[in-house]
Amino acid sequence: MKVISTNIGTATTFLWNGKEEQTGIFKYPTNHPLFLGETDVEKDIVVDRKHHGGIHKACFLFASEHYNYWKTIYPHLNWDWGMFGENLTTQGMNDSTTRIGDIYRIGTALVQISTPREPCYKLKVRFKDPDIIEKYLEYGQPGTYVRVLEEGNLRKGDAIELVEQSENTLTVKECFTIILSKHKDPVLLEKAVNNFALPEYKRVRLQKYL
DSSP: OEEEEEEEEOOEEEEETTEEEEESOOEEEESSOEEEOSSSBTTOOOSOTTTSSSGGGSEEEEEGGGHHHHHHHOTTSOOOTTTTSOSEEEESOOTTTOBTTOEEEETTEEEEEEEEOOOOTHHHHHHTOTTHHHHHHHHOOOOEEEEEEEOEEEOTTOBEEEEEOOSSOOBHHHHHHHHHOSSOOHHHHHHHHTOTTSOHHHHHHHHTTO
16 A cells, blocks of 8 residues: 555635635645644645544545546546545555554554545535535545544655554444444444544444434
């Protein structure tokens, strides 16, 4: 597994419901090393601190293997790495096998898989499609945020090395499913509630379904 692109962005202004807003979802590849801090990627813009950045969402990873699928749906877009707002475009990681709580070494940084990405309306702006959220949810490969256990630098080409696999077998894809599904699978629900790498507020929210 490795990093094939490091991506950062600046604030982009757009109109939404007649009002000007800003977003940091427009990220593009950079040849410079990235520094992963405790709450964000240095020099990368985070506009909405309520929903992005912070301890549990310091950095977003998305697998390059999914790009060909999306390119067939949106062939008219100007494609480059970072299209999904990810800081790290990866090769070899899989949401269906990566577990919430897994710990990886990337460059000199140590990170832990914390929570799947739940897409917001700003993805509609990036893809110029009001239906992208529904398509994203249906595809079911969300990418993942990580918690930074040890701050450090990384660059394109760095290996993503599994240091410790979580004993709780809840995968990123399963977590995505249990968070968003109306009918909660009791087995997945139990795993999610008892996975202490998942942010506490999400576990508390899921607890009521038990």
